[in-house]
Amino acid sequence: MTIQTIALADCQVKLQHNPQVWSPFSATEILQVLKAQGYLDNLQHSHVLDFGTGSGILGIALGLAGAASITLSDYCEIAVAIAAQNAKHNGLEQIEVIHSDRFTQVQRQDYDLILCNPPVQPWLYTDLTDQSHRQRVEAWNEAGADGRLVLDSLLLEAMNHLKVGGRLITATSSRHGYAKTQHLLDVYWGQWREIYAVEQPIVPDYHGPYLKSWQAMQAQDLDLRVYQKDEQGRPFAFYHQAGVPELITLENETPTRWQQGNTGWQTITIDGQNTKTLTEVDLNRLLQAQQESCWYYMYYIVEAIKT
Numbered sequence: 528m529t530i531q532t533i534a535l536a537d538c539q540v541k542l543q544h545n546p547q548v549w550s551p552f553s554a555t556e557i558l559q560v561l562k563a564q565g566y567l568d569n570l571q572h573s574h575v576l577d578f579g580t581g582s583g584i585l586g587i588a589l590g591l592a593g594a595a596s597i598t599l600s601d602y603c604e605i606a607v608a609i610a611a612q613n614a615k616h617n618g619l620e621q622i623e624v625i626h627s628d629r630f631t632q633v634q635r636q637d638y639d640l641i642l643c644n645p646p647v648q649p650w651l652y653t654d655l656t657d658q659s660h661r662q663r664v665e666a667w668n669e670a671g672a673d674g675r676l677v678l679d680s681l682l683l684e685a686m687n688h689l690k691v692g693g694r695l696i697t698a699t700s701s702r703h704g705y706a707k708t709q710h711l712l713d714v715y716w717g718q719w720r721e722i723y724a725v726e727q728p729i730v731p732d733y734h735g736p737y738l739k740s741w742q743a744m745q746a747q748d749l750d751l752r753v754y755q756k757d758e759q760g761r762p763f764a765f766y767h768q769a770g771v772p773e774l775i776t777l778e779n780e781t782p783t784r785w786q787q788g789n790t791g792w793q794t795i796t797i798d799g800q801n802t803k804t805l806t807e808v809d810l811n812r813l814l815q816a817q818q819e820s821c822w823y824y825m826y827y828i829v830e831a832i833k834t
């Protein structure tokens with residue numbers, strides 16, 4: 528058994544490595560943000576749910592920071608077993624471990640904090656016929672046809688498991704479709720804010736197989752999940768939608784879809800009355816940037832408070 532030690536600001540988390548459980552890499556970024564913004568201070572009266580716990584890293588770190596009690600929950604049986612062992616490796620006793628698809632087995636309704644680093648990819652490697660025997664660890668980062676299965680359950684149900692004044696802190700991404708996330712936060716939470724926003728590059732070996740799915744989704748709702756950048760850093764995305772070449776640009780912050788016609792790349796103006804053609808200069812500029820720029824997405828951490 529290999530135990531790795533992850534050094535965080537004030538503590539060291541010991542984690543048993545298992546190739547079938549999510550690597551703690553992205554969690555360390557979340558913990559650094561939480562530490563820098565004071566979220567790991569004064570936890571001694573806090574009851575915390577680490578939702579989609581994987582190795583257990585987030586909950587264990589909060590336990591080591593002094594939280595009164597920690598619940599670790601995950602849909603993956605292997606993750607649940609490893610997270611329980613990892614809690615022991617770190618000498619934590621105030622930990623409960625739950626095997627649960629989203630909130631189905633979560634009973635408590637009085638958490639102070641629900642913390643999550645949710646899965647984000649659309650189904651690709653998930654074995655839909657027998658999800659309990661998914662072999663590829665990538666499958667544990669897949670969440671429904673649009674990648675939102677776990678995020679939506681958080682945004683719609685977490686408040687039922689928080690006390691008044693309790694917080695949901697979740698990572699999310701433009702890959703989830705940020706416009707819908709903002710809409711659900713506005714409608715169901717009211718009081719929420721971004722505590723972190725950073726641009727990340729798409730890693731071809733890992734994200735590459737999912738690019739087409741994200742592009743198809745953004746062709747539906749014009750919410751740029753993944754994009755390239757022009758010479759001035761403005762996002763755009765060329766791709767094929769059902770074999771037809773398409774382009775999305777942001778014109779004065781408004782997403783605009785361009786389709787290739789007989790006389791060039793055209794868009795319908797907002798009043799629906801006229802077509803507008805992309806100038807040759809702009810087209811060449813974007814084609815050049817397409818060659819040079821990699822693909823990106825935005826990564827966010829948001830906090831929402833139950834009022």
Ligand SMILES: C[S@@+](CC[C@H](N)C(=O)[O-])C[C@H]1O[C@@H](n2cnc3c(N)ncnc32)[C@H](O)[C@@H]1O
Binds near residue numbers: 552
């Ligand atoms: C991106 S990983 C994060 C793991 C860990 N919290 C971390 O930050 O390293 C997402 C986790 O969500 C879990 N998960 C996926 N679908 C789930 C579901 N329907 N219900 C509960 N957990 C789920 C996966 O098994 C995986 O451990």
